[in-house]
Amino acid sequence: MMNDEEWEAYCDSFSDDDGFDRKDRFADPYGHSCLFPASESNPRIYPCPTCGEPNRLTERDLAAGYQCDDCADRDEGLKMPI
Numbered sequence: 172m173m174n175d176e177e178w179e180a181y182c183d184s185f186s187d188d189d190g191f192d193r194k195d196r197f198a199d200p201y202g203h204s205c206l207f208p209a210s211e212s213n214p215r216i217y218p219c220p221t222c223g224e225p226n227r228l229t230e231r232d233l234a235a236g237y238q239c240d241d242c243a244d245r246d247e248g249l250k251m252p253i
């Protein structure tokens with residue numbers, strides 16, 4: 172199981188940025204998503220490489236090798252309420 176601190180370290184391990192603003196970096200800054208926020212220059216137009224759902228990833232997500240939140244959650248399998 173990952174606690175929030177470990178999760179942040181996990182997310183940060185994918186980032187080359189130092190001192191980035193979480194609100195600019197994460198689509199869901201206070202959630203558990205590692206995905207980049209979509210914007211005009213970074214539209215969410217790519218399918219998830221795992222489940223194939225369209226429009227799940229931005230170009231930066233794809234470049235970082237991410238998958239969609241649903242697949243990430245499933246992979247972790249850690250979000251089950253006790």
Ligand SMILES: [Zn+2]
Nearest residue numbers: 219222239242
């Ligand atoms: Zn997916």
